[in-house]
Amino acid sequence: MKIGIGNDHSGFEMKQEIIRFLQEMGHEVIDHGTYDTERCDYPIYGEKVGRAVASGEVDRGILICGTGLGISLAANKVRGVRAVVCSEPCTARLSRQHNDANVLAFGARIVGIEMAKMIVQTWLDAEFEGGRHKRRVDMIMDIQNR
Ligand code: RB5
Numbered sequence: 001m002k003i004g005i006g007n008d009h010s011g012f013e014m015k016q017e018i019i020r021f022l023q024e025m026g027h028e029v030i031d032h033g034t035y036d037t038e039r040c041d042y043p044i045y046g047e048k049v050g051r052a053v054a055s056g057e058v059d060r061g062i063l064i065c066g067t068g069l070g071i072s073l074a075a076n077k078v079r080g081v082r083a084v085v086c087s088e089p090c091t092a093r094l095s096r097q098h099n100d101a102n103v104l105a106f107g108a109r110i111v112g113i114e115m116a117k118m119i120v121q122t123w124l125d126a127e128f129e130g131g132r133h134k135r136r137v138d139m140i141m142d143i144q145n146r
Helices: 009-024 042-055 069-075 089-097 113-125 132-143
Strands: 002-007 028-031 060-065 083-085 103-107
Touching: 002 009, 002 042, 009 028, 009 060, 009 113, 042 060, 042 069, 042 103, 060 069, 060 113, 069 083, 069 103, 083 089, 089 113, 103 113
Parallel strands: 002 028, 002 060, 060 103, 083 103
Antiparallel strands: none
C-alpha cells in the first residue's frame, strides 16, 4: 500500500519509527513532513496528507501530533477525507470496518510506540465491511455537498 504520513514537531520522533515499521511491512511511504522537531503548525501537515489521500496520490494517510486531534481536524476539512483519532486497536479496527476511515491519527504524547505500531497494523489490516455501513458513510460524505 502507498501511505502518506505527516506530523508536527511533537510527532516527529514517533513518525521516524512508524515509517521504519511501515517499510518493514512492505508499504511505500511518502513523508509529507515536518522533517524535524522545530515548532510548527499541525494544520499544514494535516492538509498535505489529506490532499494526498483525496487526490489518490496515496491509498491511506497517517498523522501524528501531540494528541492526534488538531492534525485530524485539519485533514477532515479536505473533501473526501475521513480521518479518525485512535488511541487503541479496537477503535482503529472499527474505524475501517464501519467508517471506511482513510486517514488515521494518533498522539505521540498519548500513546507509546508499541501501542502506536499495534494501532497502525490493526488499521491497515482491517477492511471496510460495506453493506449498511456504506449507506451511513455515504451520508457523512453527502454533508460536504450540501
Ligand atoms: C502542539 O503543541 C500540540 O498542540 C499539537 O501537537 C496537537 O496536540 C494539537 O492538537
